[in-house]
Amino acid sequence: MRLAVLTDIHGNRDALAAVLADVAVRGVDRIAVLGDIVGYGPDPEWCVERIMALAEEGALVVRGNHDHAIAARDDAMNALARAAIDWTRPRMPAAQAAWLASLPLTLALDDILLVHASANDPGDWIYVTSEHKAMPSFRVSGARVILCGHVHVPALMSCDLSGRVRAQRIPMGRPVPLIRSRRWLAVVGSVGQPRDGVPQAGWALLDTGRNELTFRRVPYDTAAVAARLRAAGLPEELARRLEKGE
Amino acid sequence: MRTRPRAGLQIDGFTLGEQLHKGGFATIWEVTHPLHRTPMVMKVPTILDGYDGPTIVGFEVEQMIMPRLTGPHVPRVMGTGDFAVMPYIVTERIPGESLLARFRSGPLPLTEVMDLAARMALAVHELHRQHVIHLDLKPDNFLERPDGTLVIIDYGLSRHDQLPDLLAEEFTIPMGTFPYIAPEQYLRRRDDLRSDVFALGAMVYELVTGKMPFGQPETLRGVRKRLWRDPEPPRALRPEVSPALQEIILRALEVDPARRYQSAAQLLFDLQNPDQVKLTARAQKQARDGFGPVFRRWRRMRGLRQFASPPPTMSAQIDQAPIILVAVDLSPEMEELAERLRLSAARMLVLEPDARVACVNVIKTARIGIDQTVDEFGTNLHVARLVALRDWARGLDLDEGRLTFAILENPDPGTAILDYARTTQVDHILMGARGHSTTRRYLGSVSSRVVAEATCDVTVVRVKPADLAEEAEADVAPETAPA
Numbered sequence: 259m260r261l262a263v264l265t266d267i268h269g270n271r272d273a274l275a276a277v278l279a280d281v282a283v284r285g286v287d288r289i290a291v292l293g294d295i296v297g298y299g300p301d302p303e304w305c306v307e308r309i310m311a312l313a314e315e316g317a318l319v320v321r322g323n324h325d326h327a328i329a330a331r332d333d334a335m336n337a338l339a340r341a342a343i344d345w346t347r348p349r350m351p352a353a354q355a356a357w358l359a360s361l362p363l364t365l366a367l368d369d370i371l372l373v374h375a376s377a378n379d380p381g382d383w384i385y386v387t388s389e390h391k392a393m394p395s396f397r398v399s400g401a402r403v404i405l406c407g408h409v410h411v412p413a414l415m416s417c418d419l420s421g422r423v424r425a426q427r428i429p430m431g432r433p434v435p436l437i438r439s440r441r442w443l444a445v446v447g448s449v450g451q452p453r454d455g456v457p458q459a460g461w462a463l464l465d466t467g468r469n470e471l472t473f474r475r476v477p478y479d480t481a482a483v484a485a486r487l488r489a490a491g492l493p494e495e496l497a498r499r500l501e502k503g504e
Numbered sequence: 505m506r507t508r509p510r511a512g513l514q515i516d517g518f519t520l521g522e523q524l525h526k527g528g529f530a531t532i533w534e535v536t537h538p539l540h541r542t543p544m545v546m547k548v549p550t551i552l553d554g555y556d557g558p559t560i561v562g563f564e565v566e567q568m569i570m571p572r573l574t575g576p577h578v579p580r581v582m583g584t585g586d587f588a589v590m591p592y593i594v595t596e597r598i599p600g601e602s603l604l605a606r607f608r609s610g611p612l613p614l615t616e617v618m619d620l621a622a623r624m625a626l627a628v629h630e631l632h633r634q635h636v637i638h639l640d641l642k643p644d645n646f647l648e649r650p651d652g653t654l655v656i657i658d659y660g661l662s663r664h665d666q667l668p669d670l671l672a673e674e675f676t677i678p679m680g681t682f683p684y685i686a687p688e689q690y691l692r693r694r695d696d697l698r699s700d701v702f703a704l705g706a707m708v709y710e711l712v713t714g715k716m717p718f719g720q721p722e723t724l725r726g727v728r729k730r731l732w733r734d735p736e737p738p739r740a741l742r743p744e745v746s747p748a749l750q751e752i753i754l755r756a757l758e759v760d761p762a763r764r765y766q767s768a769a770q771l772l773f774d775l776q777n778p779d780q781v782k783l784t785a786r787a788q789k790q791a792r793d794g795f796g797p798v799f800r801r802w803r804r805m806r807g808l809r810q811f812a813s814p815p816p817t818m819s820a821q822i823d824q825a826p827i828i829l830v831a832v833d834l835s836p837e838m839e840e841l842a843e844r845l846r847l848s849a850a851r852m853l854v855l856e857p858d859a860r861v862a863c864v865n866v867i868k869t870a871r872i873g874i875d876q877t878v879d880e881f882g883t884n885l886h887v888a889r890l891v892a893l894r895d896w897a898r899g900l901d902l903d904e905g906r907l908t909f910a911i912l913e914n915p916d917p918g919t920a921i922l923d924y925a926r927t928t929q930v931d932h933i934l935m936g937a938r939g940h941s942t943t944r945r946y947l948g949s950v951s952s953r954v955v956a957e958a959t960c961d962v963t964v965v966r967v968k969p970a971d972l973a974e975e976a977e978a979d980v981a982p983e984t985a986p987a
Contacts, residue, residue, distance in 0.1 A: 414668070419560065419587070426668035434668060435568050439560060439587035 260285065261367075261464040263446045265292035265374070265407025267309070268324065269299025269346065270450025270500070273459035274308060276478035277449050284463060284474075290367070292407040292446060293322025293374035296350070296358070298342045298496050299450050300486040306354045321361035322374040322408065323383040329359040334383070341493055370464070371401035375408040385409050389423045392443050396423060403436060403464065403471075404443040411454040412447035412462075412473050416440040433470035444471055451496075457503035507590040509533055509548045516583060518546060518594055529559050529660070535594055540582055543597040548590065561670050562660035563591055568667055569659045570595070573634055576653045577627040598655050600648040607643040607707070611714035611742060614749065621708045622775040627654040628704060629768035629929055632697045635665035635818050639694060641703035642681045643710075663694050665818040678724065683716040687731050687759050688811050690724070696814040697821055698761040701768055705756025712749065713741040717757060731759055731808065732801035737789040747787035748778040754786040759801075761811055766825030766858050769929040773827055773860065773908075776928060782905025825858040826931035831921050831954075832865050833936060834892045840967050841936040846899050848965050849934055853902060860906045864924060865893050866917040886911050918953040925958060932961040 262281040267274050281289065295309050296302035313319050323332060327343045328350055335343065350358075363380040365372040376384035378394035385408055386392050392415040395404050414426040418440050426434070436442045447460025458475035465471075484497035507513070509531060513520045521534035524545060535546040549563040570593060571581045585592035603620075606612065612620070624646060631638055638645070640661040647655040661679050663669050671679070671694065678690045686702035693699070709717040717735035721727050738753055739745045752774050758764040765771040774781050781787075793801075815821040830849050832842055853859055867885060889911045897907055914920035925933055937951040955962045 416668075416670075418557075420557065424670075426670075429666040429668075432666045437564050437568055439564050439591070 259287045259466045261370070261466065262286040262289045263292065263372075263405050263444075263462040263464060264289065264449050265446045265461075266294045266322070266410055266448035266450060267291070267299075267305050268294055268297050268448070268450035269302035269305050270459075270483055271299070271301035271304045272478045272483050273450045273476075274305055276476045277459050277461045278308075280474065280476045281461070286463065289317040290365075290372050290405065291317060291319040292372055292405060293320050293361070294324045294407065295319075295322070296328060296343075296346050297324030297339060298492075300483065300490045300492060302346050303349060303351065303354065305450075306350070306358065310354070310357055318365050318367060318372055319361055320365055320372050320374055321358065321363055325358040325361060326381075328355050338493060338495060342496065345490070345492055366401065368466070369402040370466075371399050371404045373404065373406050375406060377401075377404055377406065383408065386413070386415075386443065386445050387411075389415060389425050392417075392425075393423050395443055396421070396441055402438075402441050404441075405446060405462075405464070406443070407446050407448065409445050409453075410448040410451055411445070412460055413445040414471070414473075415443040415445075417443070428473050430473055430475060433465070433468070433472045436469050436471055438469070442471070444473075447473060447475070451499060452503045453499070455503055457501060509546070509590065509592075515590060515592070516585060518544075518583065520546065529562070534597070537582065537594075542580075542582075543599070544582055544594050545597045546592050546594045548592045551591075560587070560591075563593075565662060565670055566593060566659045567591070568670075569636060569662055569664050572664070573631070573636065575630055575634075576649065577630040577655055578634075579647075579655055579657060598647040598649060598657075600650065603643040603646040603648065603654075607710060610711050612711050614712070614745065617708065617711045618749070618775055618778065620711060621704070622772055623652065623654045624707065625704055625768045625772035625775060626929070627656050628700050629772060631656055632700070632768055632818060632822060637663045637665075637695070637697045637818065638700050638703075639663060639689065640680050640684075641700055641707070642684050643707060665695075669694060678727070682721050682727050683710075683718060685727060686761070688761055690727050690731070691808070691810055693810065693814075696761055697768070697818055698764050698766065698814065701756055701765050701771055702758075702761075704768065704771060705753055705764075709735065709738060709753050709757065712738050712745055712753065715741065731805040732798055734793050734798070736792055740790055746778065747783050748774075748781040750789070751781050751783050751787035752778070754789065759805075761814065767822050769822070769827060769931075770825055770860060773862075773928055777908050777910075780908040784905075823931070824856070825860075826856055827860050827862060827929060828852060828856075828932045828934060829862045829864055829921070829925050829928075829930040831917075831933065831935035832863055832893060832896055833938075834865055834889065834896065838936070838938070841938070841965070842896055844965050844967055845934065845936050846896065848963065850900055852932075852934065852963075853900070860908070861897075861900070861902060862908045862910060862924075862928065862930065863893050863897050864910050864912060864921065865889050866920045867911060867913045868917055869913050869915050886913075918950045918957075921950070921954055922957055925960060930960055932963065933958055934963045934965065937964045937966050 264277060289312055291309055295305050324343060328347055371377060373380050376386050376395050377399045386406060387409055396417040412428055414428050415423050416426055417423045446462045449459045449461060452460055456475060457480050458477045461474055463472045480500045484500050487497045509520055511520055518535045518537050523531055523533050525532040530547050530549045533546045535544050549559050551559055567584045579595035579598060582594040645656060645658045647657055649655060678692055680689050684703040684706045686699035688696055689699045706717050718730045738750050756765055756771055815824055890909060893909050912920040912924055933954060935951055951964045
């Protein structure tokens with residue numbers, strides 16, 4: 259099975275469209291969306307509508323903290339995120355808001371676990387930013403491959419037979435074999451708001467037949483989205499972030 | 505690991521036969537599979553009870569790297585086994601022995617050394633082109649196919665440029681085989697393909713002299729000495745060694761990777777063209793350095809943490825040291841084209857300061873019958889062409905060591921250029937195209953054939969016609985003239 263993994267779309271229509279076009283070109287059997295479809299970006303309704311349609315066709319979708327904050331206020335959010343979600347909330351059609359609230363926090367597919375943040379207490383939205391922070395996910399889950407998002411910076415961790423967790427270098431665009439003597443955790447890069455200094459939309463392709471994971475980047479018109487963001491009256495900082503990818 | 509290998513064991517369709525070899529870290533078994541008719545072997549790591557990190561990681565690395573390699577210089581992989589049941593790798597069985605026996609019987613006759621060394625360098629370059637640095641090259645890791653092609657095995661310490669380096673995290677001490685390990689490997693660098701060039705140099709030294717250049721140190725302290733202590737020059741041990749061969753060996757064994765051959769292909773090139781090797785002080789060296797220079801090197805090296813970094817990727821590293829073939833047409837009516845070709849070559853050399861240039865000229869021989877190799881005045885055609893070719897290259901302003909010259913003879917210039925490019929691992933062919941002519945439109949030109957069939961980059965240079973009519977006339981004339 260070839261599984262396209264998208265996460266942290268954040269209402270960025272152009273980035274999502276570019277990624278879905280790339281996904282179509284690569285050819286996949288299934289799509290997984292690891293949450294945060296809304297928040298920050300200027301086109302949350304379009305993005306939710308698109309992902310809902312994909313879910314109808316069998317895409318697997320889990321809930322992110324921004325999706326969660328549409329229905330339930332999240333006081334742990336920083337000011338910028340809260341400002342954006344306060345802008346987003348009233349725009350969301352009731353059906354979309356209800357759908358977001360109904361999403362599960364985790365999903366399992368064979369030996370793969372899908373989750374937005376750390377698999378350890380998924381509703382606590384813990385960032386997996388280091389080997390140390392990845393360890394609890396490996397502990398609570400027996401899955402061979404854990405796929406998550408939330409950080410907006412792609413990362414790959416392996417956990418060997420002795421339980422040692424190691425961050426691995428990611429060769430962008432090249433398949434990494436997920437050797438079976440280890441378990442793996444991939445933090446997939448953000449579609450709609452990358453923060454690793456590369457302003458291109460990120461996604462990942464997991465090929466279970468070949469047992470390989472490929473992190474990919476796709477360019478899109480960041481300036482156009484930044485302009486729409488500014489026109490919508492969203493904070494300037496968010497527009498700058500898209501242009502620089504940080 | 506739940507299952508242990510034994511004769512008769514069946515796993516994933518493979519049936520184990522006889523145990524062929526038992527090494528420190530793995531056993532090798534003969535295996536059969538109903539779907540594969542080729543003779544095969546299975547390598548199974550010997551994993552100690554409990555957690556045996558280094559062996560496991562080494563085998564993980566082999567399982568990752570080997571299935572990605574292709575071509576005659578690597579064993580073909582038929583299957584790999586899961587650690588959950590029994591880890592293994594099944595490959596085709598290479599019938600011959602490793603080179604170890606030949607190394608033990610050394611020193612070898614020098615012509616044999618040149619041939620064997622060239623085949624070793626070719627195999628290593630093929631590996632580098634597939635993004636793998638072997639990092640544990642030694643005679644035991646070269647097998648020989650019946651046709652003489654060398655096959656490199658044992659990738660347990662290797663590094664693939666585009667895969668995670670699982671070993672970097674595992675080992676805190678330098679890894680490799682002490683007699684052949686490069687100085688930067690001792691300093692724990694795992695990303696420099698020139699480390700393999702060093703190991704090749706150490707092996708060629710051994711083939712020539714029957715001795716290992718740095719002995720057989722048993723401790724890391726002993727390995728470290730090669731950072732300042734130079735080996736005995738080969739010619740001091742075997743006087744009939746040519747200055748060129750000593751130059752080749754000592755250059756491959758330079759302590760600082762920046763002073764070595766920058767790729768296995770460049771080493772191969774010199775092994776194939778020993779008469780054109782630029783000789784330096786290395787070639788003339790008669791004895792090891794005295795106390796003074798060694799002491800100064802020791803003072804400089806003892807605190808050294810790292811040499812200058814190699815380029816970020818292996819492809820970049822190979823590309824930085826390309827071999828450029830310039831095919832020069834020396835016929836009088838092609839003077840302007842030859843001039844343009846020189847300008848293009850010069851421009852290319854500005855961008856690629858580590859490039860080497862092979863200037864090639866083809867003498868077109870008759871398909872049938874005996875060729876005249878001397879002209880009516882008794883001048884040897886071959887020599888005359890060589891002189892002309894050297895004269896052409898004078899305008900390149902390149903130091904001699906980076907320039908070589910070859911006069912090829914072939915009824916078909918295209919074939920000559922393509923064959924030469926293939927055997928010398930050329931990265932880029934630069935050649936001229938004559939103008940347009942009716943003959944060529946129907947018969948095809950040399951340059952179009954080279955562009956179509958070459959396996960490397962090709963740049964074709966043209967002279968822009970000032971006036972089309974005039975150009976057509978000038979162009980057609982020599983070809984239609986009776987030969």
